[in-house]
Amino acid sequence: MKLPKTKKANNISRSRFGHQTLKRYAHHLADEVFKSEEDPRRYSEQLLTVCTQARDKDFLIVHNPGGWGHASIEDCLDWERGIIDGVTGVLQKMGYTFAFIQYFRSGFGWREEFADFREQLRFFSDKSSQMANWLRFIIDHIHGVKVVLIGVSQGAAFGNAVMQHLGRTCPVYSIELGFPFLYKARRVKTGRILAIDGNGIDNDKLVQGTFLDALGIFLAAPFKWLVYRIRGKPKSFPHCVDTPGHRYEWGNVKIQRQIRDFLRTNFGRDSREL
Numbered sequence: 001m002k003l004p005k006t007k008k009a010n011n012i013s014r015s016r017f018g019h020q021t022l023k024r025y026a027h028h029l030a031d032e033v034f035k036s037e038e039d040p041r042r043y044s045e046q047l048l049t050v051c052t053q054a055r056d057k058d059f060l061i062v063h064n065p066g067g068w069g070h071a072s073i074e075d076c077l078d079w080e081r082g083i084i085d086g087v088t089g090v091l092q093k094m095g096y097t098f099a100f101i102q103y104f105r106s107g108f109g110w111r112e113e114f115a116d117f118r119e120q121l122r123f124f125s126d127k128s129s130q131m132a133n134w135l136r137f138i139i140d141h142i143h144g145v146k147v148v149l150i151g152v153s154q155g156a157a158f159g160n161a162v163m164q165h166l167g168r169t170c171p172v173y174s175i176e177l178g179f180p181f182l183y184k185a186r187r188v189k190t191g192r193i194l195a196i197d198g199n200g201i202d203n204d205k206l207v208q209g210t211f212l213d214a215l216g217i218f219l220a221a222p223f224k225w226l227v228y229r230i231r232g233k234p235k236s237f238p239h240c241v242d243t244p245g246h247r248y249e250w251g252n253v254k255i256q257r258q259i260r261d262f263l264r265t266n267f268g269r270d271s272r273e274l
Contacts, residue, residue: 043130047137050101054142059091059098062135064162066153066178068113069105079249080152083259086250087150087175090263103131105158120154123186124161131158132165135172146267149174152248153206157183164188173266175259177248180206194262200254202245 054060063084065071073081084100091098105127106116119127135147149172151159156176160183163174168190177196179187189195197207248255 043134047134050099051138051142053099053101054138054145056097057099057145058096060138060142060145060147061088061091061098061100062147062149063100063102064149064151064155064159065102065104066151066155068116069154069158070107070112073102079247082250083152083175083177083248083255084150086256087148087259087263090260091148091267094263094267096267103134105131120157123183124158128158128161129165131162135162135166136170139171145171147172151175152177153180153246156180157187160187160193163190163193168192173262175262177255178204178207178246181208192266194258196248196255196258199245199248199252201252202247204245206246208245 050060061084063073065076066080073084088098088100105119105124106112116127119125139145139147149159149162151157151174156179159174159176160179163172166172173192173194175194175196179195179197187195198204250256
């Protein structure tokens with residue numbers, strides 16, 4: 001996906017610490033988060049990379065993939081990529097600079113997906129805490145940067161869990177589309193969270209449906225996946241989870257207006273810019 005270009009950043013670094021100090025703090029945090037149960041190197045290296053990308057930027061846009069949490073932008077549905085393009089485009093039009101990254105809460109393979117399934121049953125208790133610490137580090141060390149999370153479906157639920165760890169004063173905002181009904185009892189809503197639970201056209205059965213609706217949708221997915229492969233037109237598993245109403249197109253006026261209003265309310269310099 002080609003994201004909009006940002007304005008050229010100024011030459012004044014907004015990082016509060018030198019690179020070596022930042023590196024030392026990143027490794028220290030990684031060691032604390034993982035308690036030697038996992039190799040913290042990837043965690044700390046990612047922190048340093050993101051801090052470099054976010055330096056001198058007004059915003060850090062973070063996409064939390066849905067499903068198992070490891071789909072790259074190229075593997076996401078077109079409309080999900082369209083939401084990301086829409087958000088970044090609005091911020092750019094408002095005159096802001098931004099860095100964009102994806103946060104993968106799991107890796108590939110049945111072990112990783114089974115571990116993520118256990119986390120989903122616990123409303124992402126451990127993984128959301130890890131990401132919250134990750135975000136606090138970035139905000140503490142890159143002065144003035146604001147963070148916008150974008151998540152669809154499981155990604156929306158994960159983003160909400162992260163927001164609960166961060167509290168109400170941290171400059172992190174979350175755009176959550178298609179929040180699954182399975183997690184509704186654990187959900188929170190604040191002025192920093194935009195919850196879009198329907199596209200205004202079709203009822204989203206993953207949001208408004210029942211457990212039986214969700215079960216039917218997920219049980220049908222493997223058969224669709226197999227049919228596509230037999231026909232020689234393979235699709236990734238998430239693309240086979242066909243949920244009625246679970247499409248949030250940027251071209252949908254209702255969805256676009258809600259996102260624009262949310263960004264304008266929290267960051268608008270002049271409503272005419274939108």
